[in-house]
Amino acid sequence: MALLASLSLAPDAHARRGKNDAPDLDRSAPVVRNTVDELRQLMDGQQLTELRTTYNGTYGASLLFNASTLHYYVSLFQGKEFWRVIKTDSVETAENVYETFVKQTRDLAQVNIDTIRLEAGKRYTESLVAYNEQRLRSLQQEADLQRQQAQQVSSAIQQAKQQAVSLSTDLRSSNTQLEQLNQRIQALQAQQGNPELSLPTPPHPTASTAHPVAGETGTP
Numbered sequence: 001m002a003l004l005a006s007l008s009l010a011p012d013a014h015a016r017r018g019k020n021d022a023p024d025l026d027r028s029a030p031v032v033r034n035t036v037d038e039l040r041q042l043m044d045g046q047q048l049t050e051l052r053t054t055y056n057g058t059y060g061a062s063l064l065f066n067a068s069t070l071h072y073y074v075s076l077f078q079g080k081e082f083w084r085v086i087k088t089d090s091v092e093t094a095e096n097v098y099e100t101f102v103k104q105t106r107d108l109a110q111v112n113i114d115t116i117r118l119e120a121g122k123r124y125t126e127s128l129v130a131y132n133e134q135r136l137r138s139l140q141q142e143a144d145l146q147r148q149q150a151q152q153v154s155s156a157i158q159q160a161k162q163q164a165v166s167l168s169t170d171l172r173s174s175n176t177q178l179e180q181l182n183q184r185i186q187a188l189q190a191q192q193g194n195p196e197l198s199l200p201t202p203p204h205p206t207a208s209t210a211h212p213v214a215g216e217t218g219t220p
Contacts, residue, residue, distance in 0.1 A: 035085040039073050042066060048073065054102045056109035061101035063094060076101040078108075 042048050043064075051072075052063040064073040072094035076084040086097045
């Protein structure tokens with residue numbers, strides 16, 4: 001009796017009569033304008049028996065029976081709002097309509113289910129897009145930093161190479177200078193270690209400076 005219990009508590013159902021007043025069928029009974037109003041009136045008067053009810057999401061189909069008139073009421077509803085109500089005195093018709101309404105609740109609920117899934121998928125995709133955008137920005141920043149570091153390293157290596165070339169040139173020059181100094185040192189050491197000291201060669205006498213030796217006569 002889930003449908004009858006839920007719908008019988010609707011505010012508009014109790015508003016039609018006082019809390020403790022008995023209904024006056026001659027003066028206060030609501031005028032039935034269509035099958036929906038008729039169904040609500042019978043439900044308010046608890047004159048129906050709920051035979052079948054199927055829920056799919058917020059949609060439902062119900063098969064109700066009026067034992068006083070032997071009529072069946074088949075309804076398609078969402079929440080407490082009736083969308084369609086079919087009244088018949090044929091059991092077969094009532095069952096067929098009920099099955100049709102049940103199928104419609106499945107179709108209607110499927111639309112809701114698909115919408116819920118699509119919205120969830122959209123939110124999830126949007127969150128992934130935001131996450132990947134943030135990740136891309138982080139990776140780009142990291143790549144920029146790595147490029148700067150690589151340029152710094154390359155510049156440092158180039159400077160080190162240039163310094164090494166300069167040092168190599170200086171080293172060769174120093175080695176040459178050292179070799180020359182060693183040669184001079186060795187030459188001086190060899191000269192100092194020679195026991196026969198070489199005297200400088202005297203200059204040759206000239207005609208103006210030559211004098212005859214005493215006791216000697218010159219040739220005429």
